[in-house]
Each structure stands twice: as structure tokens, then as C-alpha cells.
Amino acid sequence: MYEHNGEKYFVVDGHLHFWDASPENWVKGQEQFAEGWINCFHAYMGLAPEETHWPIEKFQKYTEEDFVKDVFEDGYVDVGIFQSTYLKQWYTDGFNTAERNSRMAEKYPDRLIVNGRWDPRDGDAGLKELEEDAKRYGLKGVKLYTAEWRNGSRGYSLKDPESQRYLDKCKELGITNIHVHKGPTIWPLDKDAFDVSDVDYVATNNPELNFIVEHVGLPRIEDFCFMATQEPNVYAGLAVAIGGLMHARPRFFAKVMGELLFWVGEDKMLWASDYAIWEPKWQVEGFVDWNYPADEAYSDYPALETTGKKKIMGLNAAKLYGIEVPRELQLPDEAGTPAARDDAQLVEDRA
Amino acid sequence: MTSRSRVLEALGTVYDPELDEPITSLRFVTSCEVSADGDVDVRLRLPTPQCAPNFAYLMAADARSAVLRLPEVRGVTVLLEDHYTGEEINTAVGRGEAFSEAFPGETEGQLDALRELFRRKALVARESRVCEELLARGATPEEVTGRRVADLPDDPEARRCIELRRQLGIPAGENAPAFVRPDGEPIAAADLRHWLRRARLMRTSLEVNGGICRSLLRIRYDLPDAKEVAA
Numbered sequence: 017m018y019e020h021n022g023e024k025y026f027v028v029d030g031h032l033h034f035w036d037a038s039p040e041n042w043v044k045g046q047e048q049f050a051e052g053w054i055n056c057f058h059a060y061m062g063l064a065p066e067e068t069h070w071p072i073e074k075f076q077k078y079t080e081e082d083f084v085k086d087v088f089e090d091g092y093v094d095v096g097i098f099q100s101t102y103l104k105q106w107y108t109d110g111f112n113t114a115e116r117n118s119r120m121a122e123k124y125p126d127r128l129i130v131n132g133r134w135d136p137r138d139g140d141a142g143l144k145e146l147e148e149d150a151k152r153y154g155l156k157g158v159k160l161y162t163a164e165w166r167n168g169s170r171g172y173s174l175k176d177p178e179s180q181r182y183l184d185k186c187k188e189l190g191i192t193n194i195h196v197h198k199g200p201t202i203w204p205l206d207k208d209a210f211d212v213s214d215v216d217y218v219a220t221n222n223p224e225l226n227f228i229v230e231h232v233g234l235p236r237i238e239d240f241c242f243m244a245t246q247e248p249n250v251y252a253g254l255a256v257a258i259g260g261l262m263h264a265r266p267r268f269f270a271k272v273m274g275e276l277l278f279w280v281g282e283d284k285m286l287w288a289s290d291y292a293i294w295e296p297k298w299q300v301e302g303f304v305d306w307n308y309p310a311d312e313a314y315s316d317y318p319a320l321e322t323t324g325k326k327k328i329m330g331l332n333a334a335k336l337y338g339i340e341v342p343r344e345l346q347l348p349d350e351a352g353t354p355a356a357r358d359d360a361q362l363v364e365d366r367a
Numbered sequence: 368m369t370s371r372s373r374v375l376e377a378l379g380t381v382y383d384p385e386l387d388e389p390i391t392s393l394r395f396v397t398s399c400e401v402s403a404d405g406d407v408d409v410r411l412r413l414p415t416p417q418c419a420p421n422f423a424y425l426m427a428a429d430a431r432s433a434v435l436r437l438p439e440v441r442g443v444t445v446l447l448e449d450h451y452t453g454e455e456i457n458t459a460v461g462r463g464e465a466f467s468e469a470f471p472g473e474t475e476g477q478l479d480a481l482r483e484l485f486r487r488k489a490l491v492a493r494e495s496r497v498c499e500e501l502l503a504r505g506a507t508p509e510e511v512t513g514r515r516v517a518d519l520p521d522d523p524e525a526r527r528c529i530e531l532r533r534q535l536g537i538p539a540g541e542n543a544p545a546f547v548r549p550d551g552e553p554i555a556a557a558d559l560r561h562w563l564r565r566a567r568l569m570r571t572s573l574e575v576n577g578g579i580c581r582s583l584l585r586i587r588y589d590l591p592d593a594k595e596v597a598a
Contacts, residue, residue, distance in 0.1 A: 048451065049451060052416040052417060052451055053417070055416070056415045056416060056417060059415070059583055059586045059587050060583070062582075062583075062586035063582055063583075063586070170473065200415075200417045200418060200419050201417070201419065201420065203473065204473060204474050204475045205420055205421055205466075205470050205473045205474050206421055206466060206467070206474040206475060206476050206477060206478055206480075206481060207421075207475075207481070208421075208481060208484065209419040209421065210419075234575070234576070234579070235385070235572070235575075235576040235579070236572070237568070237571070237572045237575065238488075238565075238568045238569045238571070238572040241568055242565070242568075260579060260582075261575070261578075261579070264578075264582055265575070265578045265579075265582070268571075268574060268575045268578050271571045271574070271575070272571065272575060275567075275568050275571055278564075279568070
């Protein structure tokens with residue numbers, strides 16, 4: 017919970033990790049990719065305030081104590097959602113699998129949610145594994161990384177028929193939140209690597225599911241916005257948009273916020289830190305304190321008031337994940353308001 | 368002008384297709400050496416080791432072509448360094464091979480469609496800035512959409528718009544409409560405000576991507592800090 021200027025904010029970190037990218041975990045023969053990957057993330061950390069930078073050794077593998085301190089003690093986070101990312105082609109035990117994340121989550125059952133994942137290229141075996149994961153971890157969401165490498169394939173599209181089998185399985189298992197992350201490579205290589213049109217396609221065809229596009233579809237924020245404005249079930253995950261821009265490029269960040277508020281709206285934006293790329297503390301404080309620069313260039317964008325910030329910082333995610341929000345941290349007119357039709361089955365009784 | 372200057376000038380005509388900026392001002396050219404006999408060696412770098420192979424290939428291939436167009440150049444080697452598909456790209460580019468030959472079995476075609484897509488985005492983004500400046504100075508939508516190419520300001524932004532139109536095969540003669548959609552259709556006054564809303568978003572996307580790439584490159588190679596580009 018974060019308190020500032022007499023206002024209290026319920027904080028849901030919609031995207032964090034407990035990864036192990038240490039050299040001991042690099043697959044033999046794939047070291048250049050494993051190392052390149054984590055070094056690239058470490059470079060992103062360079063966009064944060066200097067006092068929050070970590071040395072590469074800590075960044076490769078941090079401890080549970082680090083996590084608890086950075087996320088819960090200093091970071092104001094009430095509930096965190098692990099977006100499990102496997103990458104087993106490069107990391108022997110995975111980058112951060114649901115299993116690894118769940119070992120942490122088990123110690124903080126009311127404060128950490130584990131998301132699973134699937135890969136349509138895993139076929140029937142993958143569907144079975146998803147069923148088992150759903151039972152074991154109580155899955156309400158999955159993170160999909162369409163650019164993940166697998167046996168010579170550099171990526172897949174959500175438009176592939178195999179993906180629909182998995183989406184149907186998700187509906188069956190009560191996994192309603194589909195977080196999609198676009199990465200740098202996607203098959204075939206002559207196409208735009210970051211194309212989000214496959215998300216558009218599946219969001220239209222699966223209105224009962226929620227699609228959270230991580231890091232607002234950057235670098236295709238325009239395509240993401242054009243899509244999200246038309247699809248009621250497409251959401252903007254702000255991880256990386258905040259961490260990568262709010263401190264390093266504040267004027268660009270203001271433009272990104274303005275566009276998101278205009279096209280997507282404050283009800284469909286979800287705050288997240290992407291820890292441990294960046295620590296939550298400065299991102300919580302900075303976001304609550306944020307406003308547009310006092311400049312004619314920003315006068316055309318929608319305002320973001322306290323109510324909107326409370327929604328983005330935690331209330332929107334709480335709705336998607338059925339997280340109970342203490343009464344004093346809810347919005348004044350929400351207690352007693354019927355839940356939105358598409359997540360009525362998730363919301364706890366708040367009366 | 369020395370040979371090296373002319374080579375750098377040629378490299379300045381090579382644009383990052385995604386960011387629509389010269390690879391020289393993006394600081395992607397690590398080094399450029401010209402021998403007395405006219406042999407050129409160019410090293411390129413990118414913000415991350417995993418930048419998309421298609422864009423990386425385009426820049427390396429375009430760099431080679433641009434330098435080869437100089438009459439005094441005997442031969443050129445372009446090498447992309449610190450990139451996870453650098454070997455494939457460098458081999459193919461060095462042999463003058465197509466993208467599909469750099470990654471056999473991993474492509475469905477060549478990169479023409481990709482290039483065109485991003486040229487269209489860049490055209491919209493740049494036109495929007497010229498438009499907004501005119502409106503800010505008091506022009507009405509009718510005045511703006513009624514302009515011809517000949518009425519465009521003589522500045523880098525407008526010149527780049529003309530160049531992109533030519534590359535896209537959109538007529539850009541003096542009497543052609545100043546502002547067109549990426550398919551070449553002129554913009555009606557009544558549609559201007561709505562078109563600008565969308566165009567501004569595309570411009571923001573391009574600028575933000577450029578900003579992130581610049582920041583990551585600076586961090587990766589420990590370059591002196593460049594001033595934040597005013598949004």
C-alpha cells in the first residue's frame with residue numbers, strides 16, 4: 017500500500033519475476049544467447065535512477081531476501097503477479113518457471129500470484145501440462161512469449177490454429193487472463209517481429225478472455241492503441257513503459273501516457289514494475305506523483321487524476337484477478353457496484 | 368572532400384527502416400576506414416544483441432550498396448558486430464545475397480513488404496509534424512489540406528516526406544497535394560483532425576522507439592550522453 021498526500025493506493029504489481037540467469041544455469045552451447053539476454057535486460061536497468069542500478073552479478077541471480085525487501089518492504093506492493101518466462105532453450109532450469117516462482121509464492125500466499133505459460137508448438141503434451149499446471153498453481157493467467165525459440169523455430173503467431181486449442185483449454189480451466197509479450201524474433205523472419213495483429217485476431221475471437229499486451233506493445237504502440245481502442249478485452253500492461261521511459265525520457269513518457277489514456281483509457285491500463293529489471297519503489301512513487309509537463313504540446317491529452325491512478329496502480333488488476341481490496345482502498349462509489357459482466361465470476365463479495 | 372568523408376556522407380543516406388533516421392546520426396557506425404586504394408571497411412553496431420534480424424540485415428545491405436555507389440570505391444566490407452545473427456547477415460551481405468539466403472527456410476519472402484510498411488509509417492509520422500506546425504501558426508484545415516507540394520516549407524522534415532513518397536511510388540510533383548495518406552490519397556479538410564490524431568500516435572511511436580534505441584546504445588557501449596531529444 018502506498019500513501020501519499022492523504023491518499024492511499026492499493027498496489028498490484030502486474031508483472032514481476034524471480035529469475036535465475038546465473039552462468040550455472042546457462043545451457044551448454046547456448047551461452048552467448050543466455051548471456052546476451054540477461055545483459056540486454058541489465059542495460060534496460062540503466063534507464064532507471066542511478067542509485068537503483070545493480071551490478072551484473074546480482075542482476076543475474078538475486079535472493080529471496082532481495083525480493084522481499086525490494087517488492088514488499090520498500091516497494092509498497094500489496095500483491096504481485098509472477099509472469100513466468102521459461103526460455104529453456106537457453107536456461108537449463110528456465111529463466112523463471114512457474115515452479116520456481118511458486119516456491120516463493122508459497123511463502124506469501126496472499127501476496128503473490130503465479131501465472132503459467134504455454135507454447136502452442138508443444139502440441140498435445142503441452143495441453144496436458146497446462147492442465148496440471150492449472151491445478152498445481154491455481155492459475156488465473158498465463159504469459160505468452162510469441163518470440164520464444166523452440167527446436168529451430170524462432171517464434172509463433174497466435175493466429176496459428178494450435179493457439180486456439182490452447183485458448184479453448186484456458187477457458188475450460190478458468191484461466192481468463194492472457195498476457196502477451198512480443199519479442200525481437202518471430203517466424204517468419206521477413207515479417208515485422210513485433211506485429212500485434214495476431215493479438216487483435218484472438219481477442220476478437222475470444223471475447224470471454226482478457227488480453228493484456230505487455231509493455232503496451234512497444235515498439236508498436238500505435239498498432240496496439242488502434243487495436244485496444246476497438247477491443248473491449250484488450251488491456252495495456254505498463255511494465256517497461258514506466259521503467260524504461262518515466263525517468264530516462266520524461267517527455268516521451270508523457271506522450272505515451274497521453275496516447276494510452278486517449279486510446280485505451282484508465283480502466284484498461286495496468287501498472288507493473290517488471291522487477292528485477294527495475295525496482296518497484298521509484299516506479300510507484302514516480303507514477304503517483306506524475307503529471308504532464310506544463311506545455312501546450314500536452315494540452316490535448318486526457319487528464320489523469322487520483323481516481324485514475326488508483327485504478328491503474330491496482331484496482332484494475334484486482335478486478336481481473338479477483339483480488340480482495342480492503343474497503344478503505346477501494347474507490348468510494350465502487351462498494352456495492354455490480355461487477356463488470358465479464359468478470360462477475362471472479363470478484364469476491366465486497367459488501 | 369576526402370574519401371572517408373564521402374563514405375560517411377553515403378552512409379548518412381542509409382536509414383534505420385524502423386526509426387526512419389540515418390544510421391550515422393543514430394551512432395550505429397562504429398568505424399569507417401578507407402584505404403589509399405579505395406577499399407572501405409565499415410563496422411556497424413546496434414542497441415541490443417537481439418535487434419530484429421530483418422532490420423539489421425536491411426541496414427547492413429543498404430550500407431554496402433550506398434558505399435559501392437561511390438565511383439572511387441574499389442571494394443567494401445560491411446560487418447555488423449555484437450549481434451546474435453551477425454554471422455549469417457555478414458556472410459549474406461558480403462556475397463550480395465538476399466535476406467532469404469541468410470536464413471534459409473526461415474523466411475517466406477524478401478524484405479520489400481517490410482520496407483514499404485515502415486516507409487508508410489514514417490511518411491505519416493513526418494507529415495503530421497509539418498501539418499501540426501502549420502495549424503499551430505494559424506492555418507485552417509482547409510488551407511492545410513489545400514496546399515500543394517510546392518507550398519511545403521523547405522526544411523528537412525518536408526524534404527524527407529518527398530523522398531518517402533518517391534520511394535513509395537506516390538506522385539510528389541510540385542502540384543501534387545502536400546499531404547497524402549500512405550496509399551497516396553489526399554486528405555480531406557473534414558478528415559484532417561481525425562487523421563492527425565492517428566498520425567500523431569504514429570509519430571510518438573517512432574520518436575519513442577528512437578529514444579529507447581538511443582538510450583540502450585549509449586548504455587551498451589558507454590557512449591557520452593546525448594541530450595534528450597525534445598518530444
